[in-house]
Amino acid sequence: MIHTLLRKTFHALFLLFLFSSFRAHSQDPSFSVYIDNPQGIGNNVFEFDIMVKASGPTSAFQLRTFQGGLWVNPAWVNGGSVTLQNVAASSQLNSPGYNGALHWNATDNLINMTANIGVKTVSSCVSTNVTTAPILVARVRMTNSIPFACTTPDLKFNYVQNTSPLRYRTSVSWRPSGCAVNYDMFYPNRPYTGQALFNGELYTTTDADGRSPINPDANDPSCITTLDLTAYLQGFYLGGQTMDALLFNLGEPGATPDQTDTITVELREVGNTASTYASAQAVLQTNGTAELTFPGDVSGNSYWVVFLHRNSIQTWSKNPVSFTSKTTYNFSTSLNQAFDDGFNPPMQDMGAGVYAIYGGDVNQDGAVDGLDMNDVDNDASIGSFGYNLSDVTGDGATDGLDMNIIDNNSALGIFMATP
Numbered sequence: 001m002i003h004t005l006l007r008k009t010f011h012a013l014f015l016l017f018l019f020s021s022f023r024a025h026s027q028d029p030s031f032s033v034y035i036d037n038p039q040g041i042g043n044n045v046f047e048f049d050i051m052v053k054a055s056g057p058t059s060a061f062q063l064r065t066f067q068g069g070l071w072v073n074p075a076w077v078n079g080g081s082v083t084l085q086n087v088a089a090s091s092q093l094n095s096p097g098y099n100g101a102l103h104w105n106a107t108d109n110l111i112n113m114t115a116n117i118g119v120k121t122v123s124s125c126v127s128t129n130v131t132t133a134p135i136l137v138a139r140v141r142m143t144n145s146i147p148f149a150c151t152t153p154d155l156k157f158n159y160v161q162n163t164s165p166l167r168y169r170t171s172v173s174w175r176p177s178g179c180a181v182n183y184d185m186f187y188p189n190r191p192y193t194g195q196a197l198f199n200g201e202l203y204t205t206t207d208a209d210g211r212s213p214i215n216p217d218a219n220d221p222s223c224i225t226t227l228d229l230t231a232y233l234q235g236f237y238l239g240g241q242t243m244d245a246l247l248f249n250l251g252e253p254g255a256t257p258d259q260t261d262t263i264t265v266e267l268r269e270v271g272n273t274a275s276t277y278a279s280a281q282a283v284l285q286t287n288g289t290a291e292l293t294f295p296g297d298v299s300g301n302s303y304w305v306v307f308l309h310r311n312s313i314q315t316w317s318k319n320p321v322s323f324t325s326k327t328t329y330n331f332s333t334s335l336n337q338a339f340d341d342g343f344n345p346p347m348q349d350m351g352a353g354v355y356a357i358y359g360g361d362v363n364q365d366g367a368v369d370g371l372d373m374n375d376v377d378n379d380a381s382i383g384s385f386g387y388n389l390s391d392v393t394g395d396g397a398t399d400g401l402d403m404n405i406i407d408n409n410s411a412l413g414i415f416m417a418t419p
Helices: 002-026 370-381 400-412
Strands: 031-041 045-054 060-071 082-086 102-105 110-113 128-131 135-144 171-175 184-186 196-198 224-230 237-239 259-269 272-285 289-295 302-308 326-330 348-351 354-356
Touching (some): 031 326, 045 128, 060 135, 082 102, 259 289, 272 302
Parallel strands (some): 031 196, 224 326
Antiparallel strands (some): 031 045, 060 128, 082 135, 224 289, 259 272, 259 302, 272 289
């Protein structure tokens, strides 16, 4: 009888243990950690953000601490000496935010981020409600003693910890129920019922190299500067922030339905506007966007952005633009986005808050006038159709519609405005 009672008691306690363990682990949240918003500043300074969000079956959880280990491509470091800085006031974690130290492990080419501290005090505990909307954990700034090489950082989260030299594994901790329980933690190889994604990869204990994959969006080569430009062409504009797909409509080889026309952008030097430091060509999309690439040494400097199109008025940015490795400039949102010499509005108001580059400078002499009208009139008289300079409206035909734009802009005395 006693043995039977002991067996039943032991069995009950064992089931209670299993139930308690299951309850504890069933609270494990799923989360995603990834690199975002890369930014080269000059050729030897690089910044990136570490983001976290709830994912999978988890809609929200209370993040307590974050500890990170990030492997960096040694070919990109280029033999230089790296120093690290946590950019002040960048974290979106609740105060005291991410305030841990950063350490560079030159042997393993690894960034060590110590867990943020001060999240538990005598009177309170600090955590951050993380939902499926991304939260910025920290912005890391890397400064190299020499220029980074023309390759990619290849930033990968590290899973394997080491003590000498110090090599952290990436881990997070969370509060399952306020301050009643201190915290639970995820780290590689811990029994865990959620899903942990690093740069989009679901972590498993069988990971071959002990690192996450590369996040391509965070690995633009440091030797290339990218300009994401937005602009609309007056004659090509259809309304609703879209333009004619001229290249596709004319059957240009390789053209797609979202391509309008080829543009050129020049970067002019501040203080010497006659000097073009760099130029690039790109295809302007029907939604007004274009991505242009320039040499890496453009990053960290300021230039006038000059928009050029084969039958539009040359248009300059309102002011010199400060470039990082990935820069954005939008001509279309306001007249104040284009340089204004005070004679005419610098762009055409298309309505609904959209402004477009003036069309009609067919001969590219910097003005819309009778000389442009002559070219259009000559082509219209012979029924020209195709990829012609005289097609100011982008519909393929040279006709009265093109003449209307030139006539109107000529009456306004439209000419290019330069600093």
